Amino acid sequence: MSAIIEVRDLRKTFRVSERESGLRATLRAFVKRRYTDVPAVAGISFTIDAGEIVGFLGPNGAGKTTTLKALSGLLYPTGGEARVLGFVPWRRENAYLQQMTLLMGNRSQLVWDIPAADSFRVLQEIYKIPDEQFRRTLEELVELLDLEPLVHKPVRQLSLGERMKVEFAAGLLHSPKVAFLDEPTIGLDVSMQAKIRKFVAEHNRRTGATVLLTSHYMADVVALCKRVIVIHRGKLLYDGGLAALASRMAPYKLIGVTLRDGADGDGLAQYGEIASRDDARVTLHVPRDDAPSRAARLVNDLGDRLVDISVEDPPIEDVIDKVFTSESVS
Amino acid sequence: MIATYRTLLVGQFQQASQYRVSMFLYLLFSLIRPIIFLAAWSAVAAARGGAVGGFTVADFAGYYVCMGLVLHFTTAWNAYEFEFEVAQGRLSPKLLRPLHPLHYSVVENLTWKAFTAFGLFPALVVIAITFHARFETQWWNVALFVPSLLLGAALRFFLGWVVAAAAFWTTRVNAVVTLFDRTAFIFAGQIAPLALMPGILQTLSYVLPFGYWIGVPTDILRGGASLEQSLVWMAGQVAWLIASYALFQIVWRAGVREYSAAGA
Numbered sequence: 001m002s003a004i005i006e007v008r009d010l011r012k013t014f015r016v017s018e019r020e021s022g023l024r025a026t027l028r029a030f031v032k033r034r035y036t037d038v039p040a041v042a043g044i045s046f047t048i049d050a051g052e053i054v055g056f057l058g059p060n061g062a063g064k065t066t067t068l069k070a071l072s073g074l075l076y077p078t079g080g081e082a083r084v085l086g087f088v089p090w091r092r093e094n095a096y097l098q099q100m101t102l103l104m105g106n107r108s109q110l111v112w113d114i115p116a117a118d119s120f121r122v123l124q125e126i127y128k129i130p131d132e133q134f135r136r137t138l139e140e141l142v143e144l145l146d147l148e149p150l151v152h153k154p155v156r157q158l159s160l161g162e163r164m165k166v167e168f169a170a171g172l173l174h175s176p177k178v179a180f181l182d183e184p185t186i187g188l189d190v191s192m193q194a195k196i197r198k199f200v201a202e203h204n205r206r207t208g209a210t211v212l213l214t215s216h217y218m219a220d221v222v223a224l225c226k227r228v229i230v231i232h233r234g235k236l237l238y239d240g241g242l243a244a245l246a247s248r249m250a251p252y253k254l255i256g257v258t259l260r261d262g263a264d265g266d267g268l269a270q271y272g273e274i275a276s277r278d279d280a281r282v283t284l285h286v287p288r289d290d291a292p293s294r295a296a297r298l299v300n301d302l303g304d305r306l307v308d309i310s311v312e313d314p315p316i317e318d319v320i321d322k323v324f325t326s327e328s329v330s
Numbered sequence: 331m332i333a334t335y336r337t338l339l340v341g342q343f344q345q346a347s348q349y350r351v352s353m354f355l356y357l358l359f360s361l362i363r364p365i366i367f368l369a370a371w372s373a374v375a376a377a378r379g380g381a382v383g384g385f386t387v388a389d390f391a392g393y394y395v396c397m398g399l400v401l402h403f404t405t406a407w408n409a410y411e412f413e414f415e416v417a418q419g420r421l422s423p424k425l426l427r428p429l430h431p432l433h434y435s436v437v438e439n440l441t442w443k444a445f446t447a448f449g450l451f452p453a454l455v456v457i458a459i460t461f462h463a464r465f466e467t468q469w470w471n472v473a474l475f476v477p478s479l480l481l482g483a484a485l486r487f488f489l490g491w492v493v494a495a496a497a498f499w500t501t502r503v504n505a506v507v508t509l510f511d512r513t514a515f516i517f518a519g520q521i522a523p524l525a526l527m528p529g530i531l532q533t534l535s536y537v538l539p540f541g542y543w544i545g546v547p548t549d550i551l552r553g554g555a556s557l558e559q560s561l562v563w564m565a566g567q568v569a570w571l572i573a574s575y576a577l578f579q580i581v582w583r584a585g586v587r588e589y590s591a592a593g594a
Contacts (some may be wrong), residue, residue, distance in 0.1 A: 014590060074422055076587045094428035102426055109423035114344045125337035126429045 005048040010080035040066040042234035055225035063234040072102035101176040105186035112156040127174035141169040161192035253291040258308040342441040360402040368394035391461030404483040408435040412494035413503040466553030481567040488574040498585030519545025539570040
């Protein structure tokens with residue numbers, strides 16, 4: 001495997017004006033502005049190999065989108081280095097732009113007044129996509145995204161989900177080797193989110209494209225990313241496997257027990273810490289390593305009283321939340 | 331690049347055809363200024379015994395008909411839209427394509443000018459007939475007018491981009507654009523033919539780039555200058571075009587470094 005994305009000590013600081021509230025402060029700011037430097041990305045380093053799908057996680061304002069913008073070439077960083085496909089992104093050389101895409105879930109790059117099919121033709125010409133390749137790629141995208149009924153309608157008449165699918169097609173028409181996806185499923189309903197996820201996975205499988213994905217929907221991350229990079233306040237907190245993150249940040253499992261005679265839970269505390277009770281179901285926190293033996297004991301001890309039992313990892317949202325709260329990964 | 335332009339033009343035509351009303355308004359904008367000033371100068375000329383500084387009503391009509399044509403084909407409004415593009419982050423997808431954002435503006439300008447030209451020509455003919463416009467145009471005027479018009483359009487286009495690039499540093503670039511337009515309004519030959527401008531203002535018109543945008547192609551078309559004078563003016567157009575292009579390159583490169591892609 002060779003590194004397709006290499007980032008070393010990347011920094012981006014924004015200079016923002018600030019003032020206190022009130023008329024006096026407004027007048028003072030009119031005469032003399034006060035500026036503060038806000039480090040959006042404060043020196044992060046990582047590499048991503050060809051064909052990987054990596055989840056880029058962090059709370060709002062963590063610096064995810066800023067990093068993606070710098071790696072796609074939109075932003076000049078304040079410091080550090082980055083190479084994507086061997087190019088320095090912010091030089092925006094055509095040879096680089098032809099091989100990458102940045103898709104933002106809340107932004108449109110299509111012309112609203114004309115059907116997407118016409119925009120696709122324009123993009124074919126801009127990216128110099130040979131006719132045969134264009135036809136083949138478009139057919140593939142139309143099939144994967146079920147676009148046939150959509151591409152001949154003006155973009156402004158499409159629903160949000162439909163537009164997002166068409167945006168995906170527009171962003172991938174030139175078969176980019178690297179795709180930066182920033183909240184690609186934001187605002188979409190559950191079914192459409194699942195379709196987009198399936199599409200990204202299938203596209204990655206078919207083309208081998210490298211994907212760096214940000215999303216606040218953990219389902220996106222769980223479905224697509226074996227590896228995650230977590231940043232907070234512009235600093236890298238974790239870079240590694242999603243499963244390993246869960247076991248490090250949440251070294252416990254959840255055993256769900258449903259009892260035939262109601263869930264008063266009395267007596268279950270000896271098997272683990274009671275996390276919740278809901279009707280006939282009790283959820284227990286147990287140390288990760290002890291989970292199989294505790295579950296076996298529960299089955300044995302409860303006998304006929306037991307209707308159902310499950311052993312699960314804690315929800316990834318809880319794990320990530322714990323990372324953000326503790327601001328470190330031990 | 332020709333194939334790219336052809337495809338972009340088709341896309342822009344499809345887009346522009348959706349906006350018939352705004353096309354009509356744009357046409358009106360091209361005509362309203364020349365008509366107002368033509369009417370005003372006609373009144374002044376009539377009050378002064380038929381001429382002002384050697385310009386009769388017919389000369390003014392000839393001048394403003396030519397100016398209407400020049401104004402239409404050289405005006406570029408990309409600076410007004412650029413603030414919106416930067417503030418809303420609409421510039422971002424364009425920056426990430428292997429085609430300079432400038433080309434979209436060229437195509438947009440060409441399309442709208444072509445669409446509205448169909449209404450412009452008959453309107454100018456009606457004005458010319460109504461005011462008995464006089465032209466002293468010779469064959470070489472027409473031959474020089476075409477390159478002079480293109481130079482004026484390119485000059486205005488790049489100057490517009492230089493001004494628009496202020497949007498990389500300030501969120502209210504329309505104030506800068508408006509100042510540029512008002513200055514141009516005085517010095518480009520819109521208020522009055524440059525030949526009628528008083529001393530220092532006339533000098534400034536030819537020192538600054540504005541006169542080379544509208545005044546020069548207008549005077550060349552209507553036959554308001556000798557061949558030698560026209561060629562000197564065109565040399566001035568070329569010089570200002572080179573300067574504005576160089577300036578554009580400098581501010582653009584500096585500007586995109588400042589671009590924060592806010593809202594994108």
